[in-house]
Amino acid sequence: ICHADPQELVETIASCYNKYGEDDTIIITRYNARAKLFNQAVRARVLDRDDELCGGDSLMIVANNYYWSKTIPEMSFIANGDTASVKRVRKITELYGHKYADVTLYFNDYDVELEATVMMDLLHSDSPSLSQKEWQELYSAVEEDYMDVPTQTERRKAMRQDKYLNALQVKFAYAITAHKAQGGQWKAVFIDKCIFGDEPMTKDMLRWLYTAITRGKKLVLVIGSRWAAGKAIETNTVKGRRTSLAERLSMQ
Secondary structure, three states: OEEEOHHHHHHHHHHHHHHHOHHHEEEEEOOHHHHHHHHHHHHHHHOOOOOOOOOOOEEEEOOOEOOOOOOOOOOOOEOOOOEEEEEEEEEEEEEOOEEEEEEEEEEOOOOEEEEEEEEOHHHHOOOOOOOHHHHHHHHHHHHHOOOOOOOHHHHHHHHOOOOOOOOEEEEEOOEEEHHHHOOOOEEEEEEOHHHOOOOOOOHHHHHHHHHHHOOEEEEEEEEOOHHHHHHHHHOOOOOOOOOOHHHHHOOO
């Protein structure tokens, strides 16, 4: 476990990308809002990408989807937490109050390439996925285009094939929350310093930190002050809890 100087973070992330690859390097934080900021910074300052979405981008699916994998024998459905790389962006459309992109995606875990429509709004949102209210508003907007279908049963059947209603909900996958990271492992893991503040290390924070640290297979880097990280661990309030994390976090 090492310390990552925030002043050299761009260079450190770039170095890990070169050594371990983009797919084997991840930033883990507690909040979706922080993940969004890290994702924006990585794309702009490390990968030098100006387009809103482009080939080479890494995406995470944030809601189960059964529509786009129907013709793919290897995939019964596209699961919340699956990751994919963008091979091509073909067309961007604004409709129903949202922005969509027709893309070609490659799912490394399945060795599958498929065509899909993704909803781009969540790339810039602090929310983990569409809220129930947002989903209902989208459903109502799409339904307006199917009002010429005579019966409600036939209308709903037709809407189930609508590509915009079935668009994949995605976020950039360079930085994610520990919740999304559960079950995965990467060679290089950066841990966001925002978990370390003046507050003492509680049981929940220790559990979060354990999850984040154990995602790393070769290298774990804590972004920020070594003193803050060690101090937070030393002042944990969990009675009877013994840990060597403070010493490990101070390692170079």
